[in-house]
Amino acid sequence: MGRKEREFQLRKKEVLEAALRLFSRKGYAGTSMQEIAKESEFAVGTLYKFFPTKRDLYRELVLERARDIHEKLMSAFDQSDVIPLLRKILELKWQVIQKNRAFLKLYYSELWEARFGLQGTLTGEVKKMYDEYFEKLVMVFERGIEEGIFKKGSSRLYALAFEGMVNNILFASLEKCDLKVLPKEVLEVFLKSILMEEL
Secondary structure (H helix, E strand, O other): OOHHHHHHHHHHHHHHHHHHHHHHHHOOOOOOHHHHHHHHOOOHHHHHHHOOOHHHHHHHHHHHHHHHHHHHHHHHHHOOOHHHHHHHHHHHHHHHHHHOHHHHHHHHHHOOHHHHOOHHHHHHHHHHHHHHHHHHHHHHHHHHHHOOOEOOOOHHHHHHHHHHHHHHHHHHHHHOOOOOOOHHHHHHHHHOOOEOOOO
């Protein structure tokens, strides 16, 4: 990547960060491209060179964050042992939530992409990333059942239960910053129901 392209990408990133700050404070509908230009210290015309519409800007913001989160979670699958792998996923999810608190609040509360007519493209792209992660998680529980670590049962149900419990507890921490729950405790509560024997 040449110097001009690096500068272009750096400026684009600054715009996305400014947009996230404003969307978090004022909401998608309450934020104008003019305000984003002012917040990012670019002329409005320059902003439109990066993103032709506010919808394009939002789409890029979501996809950029989704890709980053996906890469982090997928790195957990480098671990071969089942329990440490689940622990790693929990720790990574915890880190992702702490680092992306403003974005996740925005995405999961006010800014469902369907409201902006993006469901045909955005939902599909984000869902594809999540499905890849989820299928790997199903295989982890499958392996745990085969190795006698977990009780016989549906690996898909275990993966759904894991995701449901973990995500609900971690997302509750977005709402209540004083929620004192550690990833290790969450994993212990979950594993009690499916382990063949105590850790």
